[in-house]
Amino acid sequence: MKPRVRFAPSPTGYLHIGGARTALFNWLYARHTGGTFVLRIEDTDVARNTQEAVDAILSGLRWLGLNWDEGPLTGAATGPAKGDRGPYFQSQRRENYQRRVEALLSRDLAYEKEGAIWFRMTRQPILIPDLVVGDVLRRLTDREELDPDWVLVRRDGQPVFHFVNVVDDLEMGITHVIRGEDHLSNTAKHIALFRAFGVEPPQYGHIPLILNPEGSKMSKRDRGAALDAYIAQGFLPEAVNNYLCLLGWSPKDNTEKLPLAEVVARFDLPQILRHNAKFDYEKLMWLQGEYCRELPEDRFYEMSVRALAKAGMNTDRFDVRYVKAALDTCKGKIKTFGELPAYGGFYFKDEIAYDPEAAQKSFVPESKPRLEKLRDAFAKLTVFDAATIETTLKATTAGLGVKVGVLVHPTRLAVTGNPNGPSLYHLLEVIGKEKVLERINRALAAFPPAV
RNA sequence: GACCCUAUGGUCUAGCGGUUAGGACACCUCCCUUUCACGGAGGUAGCCCGGGUUCGAGUCCCGGUAGGGUCGCCA
Numbered sequence: 001m002k003p004r005v006r007f008a009p010s011p012t013g014y015l016h017i018g019g020a021r022t023a024l025f026n027w028l029y030a031r032h033t034g035g036t037f038v039l040r041i042e043d044t045d046v047a048r049n050t051q052e053a054v055d056a057i058l059s060g061l062r063w064l065g066l067n068w069d070e071g072p073l074t075g076a077a078t079g080p081a082k083g084d085r086g087p088y089f090q091s092q093r094r095e096n097y098q099r100r101v102e103a104l105l106s107r108d109l110a111y112e113k114e115g116a117i118w119f120r121m122t123r124q125p126i127l128i129p130d131l132v133v134g135d136v137l138r139r140l141t142d143r144e145e146l147d148p149d150w151v152l153v154r155r156d157g158q159p160v161f162h163f164v165n166v167v168d169d170l171e172m173g174i175t176h177v178i179r180g181e182d183h184l185s186n187t188a189k190h191i192a193l194f195r196a197f198g199v200e201p202p203q204y205g206h207i208p209l210i211l212n213p214e215g216s217k218m219s220k221r222d223r224g225a226a227l228d229a230y231i232a233q234g235f236l237p238e239a240v241n242n243y244l245c246l247l248g249w250s251p252k253d254n255t256e257k258l259p260l261a262e263v264v265a266r267f268d269l270p271q272i273l274r275h276n277a278k279f280d281y282e283k284l285m286w287l288q289g290e291y292c293r294e295l296p297e298d299r300f301y302e303m304s305v306r307a308l309a310k311a312g313m314n315t316d317r318f319d320v321r322y323v324k325a326a327l328d329t330c331k332g333k334i335k336t337f338g339e340l341p342a343y344g345g346f347y348f349k350d351e352i353a354y355d356p357e358a359a360q361k362s363f364v365p366e367s368k369p370r371l372e373k374l375r376d377a378f379a380k381l382t383v384f385d386a387a388t389i390e391t392t393l394k395a396t397t398a399g400l401g402v403k404v405g406v407l408v409h410p411t412r413l414a415v416t417g418n419p420n421g422p423s424l425y426h427l428l429e430v431i432g433k434e435k436v437l438e439r440i441n442r443a444l445a446a447f448p449p450a451v
Numbered sequence: 452g453a454c455c456c457u458a459u460g461g462u463c464u465a466g467c468g469g470u471u472a473g474g475a476c477a478c479c480u481c482c483c484u485u486u487c488a489c490g491g492a493g494g495u496a497g498c499c500c501g502g503g504u505u506c507g508a509g510u511c512c513c514g515g516u517a518g519g520g521u522c523g524c525c526a
Contacts, residue, residue, distance in 0.1 A: 010526050045526065116524050133456065141522045142453040154524040161526045185455055185521035206456085208519090213462080215518065243463095246475095250464060254474040273464085275457045276519060283463065283476040293489075333488050343487090405485045412486065420487040 003035030003175045007061075007068070008165065010042040011053035015060035015227045017279065018180060018210045018218055021244045025207055026178045027066040028245075028267040038172060039071030041089045044164055049091075051075060060227045064237050065260070070172075085172040090164050097159045100167050100197070101152060109196045115155035119163075119193065121148040126188040131176075131205040131269040138188040150189060162186060166193045169202060178205040178269075181276075182217075205269045208248045209276045224281045234307050234337025236295070239288040247277045257290055289335040301327055303337050304344075311341035313348045322347075325430045329422035346416040347431065352439060354446065358419035362410040368447045370400055371410050375440045384433040386425040393425070414443030 007023040009015070030037035039061070043049045054075040061068070070083025077089040087093055101117055104110035110119050121144075128136040140148055152163045159167075169177060184206045194201035212222040219225060230240055238260065245263050246256065249272050295303075304327045305315050315323045326347035334343050346352055354363070374396050381388060393411070397404050412424050415436055421427065428436050 008526095012526070042526070048525080114524085118524095128455095136455065138521095139454055141455090143522055145453080151524045156524080158524080160524070165526085180520090181456065182520055183526095208457080211519075217519080246463065252465065254465060256463090256475050277464090278462060280462050280476065286476055289488090335488090403485065408485065418486090422487085423484095424486070 001175065003030065003033045004038060004173050005030050005035060005176050005178055006038035006040050006169070006172065006174050007066075008040040008042050008168070009057050010045060010048075010161075011050060011057060012045055012048040013053055013220065015053075015056050016218065016220065016225050017227060017244070019057075020060065020064060020227050020240075021210060021247060022178070022180055022207065023061055023066050024064065024241060024244050025249070025267075025272070027068075028264055029176065029178060029205075029269065030069070031264045032267045035175075036069045037066075038083065038085070038174070039068035039088060040168060040172070041072065041077070042161070042164065043077065043089055043091045044158060044161065046091075046158070056228060060231075063227075063231055064241055090168065093164070093168065096171060097153075097164055097167055100163075101159070104152070104196060110152055116151045117153040118149045119152050119189075119196070121150055121189065122192050123148055126191055128184070128187045128191065128204060130184070130187075131203055132272045133181075133184065133206055133274060136184065138185060162189050163193065166190050166197075170194065170197060170199060174202050176203045176205060178207060181206045181209055205272065207272055208274060210247055211276050211278045213278055213280075215278060218279060222279070224279055224284065232338070234303065234340070235288055236291045239284065239291040242291070243284040243287050246283075247279070248273050257287060285335060292335055292337075293332045295331075297324075297331075300331055304330070304340055307337035307340045308345070308348060311345065313341060313345055315348055318348065322430065326427075329426050329430060333422060343418075343421060346418070346421070347427075352415070352417040352442070354413055354417050354443070355419050358409075358413050359446075362413045362419075363443065363447050365448060367406065367410050368444060370396075370402065370407055371414070371440060371444060373400065374407050374411065375437060375444070378433065378440075379437055381433065384429060384436075386423070386429045389428050390425040410443070411440070415439045 005026040007019075007026050009019050009023075027037050029035065041054060041057070043054070054077075058072070058075055070085060071081060071088045073080045073082060077087075077091050081088050101110065104119070105112075105117070108120070110117050112118070123140060125137050125139045128138055130136055150162065151160055153159045168174075187204055187206070191201045210218050212218045212225075224230075227240075241260050242257060242263075245258075245260075245267075249267065251258060251263075251266055252271060292300075301324060305323070308315055318326075326344060330340060330344040334340055374393060377392050377396050378384075378389070381392060393407055394404055397407050400406075408424055409419070411428075412421065413419065415428065415431060431439075
């Protein structure tokens with residue numbers, strides 16, 4: 001029988017990186033084994049559920065490319081879904097829970113107390129066979145020693161997580177439960193419930209947690225915790241996926257950068273690590289840079305244009321060849337697309353704002369006549385390409401008896417407003433002689449007067 | 452507090468009784484480039500502690516310690 005796995009988030013916040021990693025591991029296992037990946041929305045906490053959170057889960061998974069074989073097609077709880085084990089929103093599965101409660105009640109495996117319905121929990125230690133951790137014998141804690149029973153249905157009629165989770169896994173035919181290790185202790189409750197229903201529990205695989213750099217569970221205030229931040233900052237899903245694969249799983253051969261398709265082929269539960277991993281934003285950023293640098297041109301352009309538009313820069317008013325040439329000088333230099341407006345925005349702006357700190361260093365009285373000399377040399381050029389520009393600039397500095405940097409820095413600042421950026425000679429070529437002269441003149445006017 | 456999981460450089464990890472303990476990120480130095488990146492060459496830095504087992508333990512066992520998780524009418 002082919003494995004059936006699921007990702008069952010509760011829509012109470014944003015999709016966080018730990019949830020995304022759990023989804024990814026389930027998806028990988030399904031794809032590796034030819035099994036089925038189910039998405040189920042656990043919206044039983046009516047007080048904390050939000051529609052935005054549901055939408056964020058669906059769009060986040062789609063952005064990562066983690067397509068589900070069964071589950072909702074839209075964020076609407078009563079909307080369309082694919083798969084024949086639905087509904088896939090727990091809020092739409094009330095009758096199932098009711099039926100299951102009654103079954104337990106009728107066999108005295110559950111009872112009512114103080115308006116809630118309680119499960120008669122075994123006092124015996126429960127063996128949790130775990131595909132990742134190994135066999136775990138869970139004993140009662142001292143608190144449970146007093147009374148191991150636990151609530152199935154709250155006084156307000158709402159069934160609790162442990163109950164609905166088990167009922168749904170049972171009815172949806174889930175064969176492997178791959179989830180965070182924070183559920184390991186609670187698995188004893190789940191196993192006992194499955195047995196109460198007369199069925200053997202699914203197989204479990206508890207994966208290690210993702211910790212923040214301080215060493216505790218990632219929370220929303222931690223940098224890098226929210227998936228939508230990556231989307232907003234112009235990360236690439238392949239980079240995020242790749243990094244997430246490396247947190248808690250290892251290809252065992254020192255490979256760091258590997259495409260998802262290869263992970264699908266190599267992924268399996270036994271190679272999942274047993275210890276928690278701290279989230280390393282820098283390493284994710286490194287992978288992001290790697291993937292960004294290798295992006296095919298058309299995708300790079302497409303994402304660049306979108307990032308610029310988001311920052312209010314409309315590239316449509318420029319010639320396509322100009323846009324492409326401009327973006328070419330940025331490719332391989334930026335890591336995320338969120339950096340692009342600040343890095344290469346000068347290509348698409350009319351007014352250049354000078355970096356104040358750099359202006360103080362470069363726009364000094366003694367460099368004014370030098371920059372004027374360069375401007376005059378540029379003005380005489382009939383060919384304005386990178387090579388000619390470089391030769392001209394170097395000849396000018398040589399004539400002045402100064403280092404190349406003496407002209408490079410003020411020129412860059414005058415034309416781009418930034419202390420650094422794409423190759424100066426190439427960016428000047430792209431911008432074109434006319435605009436370059438214009439910008440140099442404008443900068444010259446901004447120079448402080450000589451004393 | 453009880454129960455459970457875990458323990459290799461700052462971080463992610465390889466290792467599965469005999470290795471000069473390997474790789475990656477980060478960091479430092481140099482080269483390339485008089486921007487910033489990329490790239491190249493070096494470098495600093497590690498087996499939590501204590502007992503066993505063994506001719507020999509990062510590797511196996513036990514005990515500490517430390518970190519994490521769980522003990523809700525949250526999920």
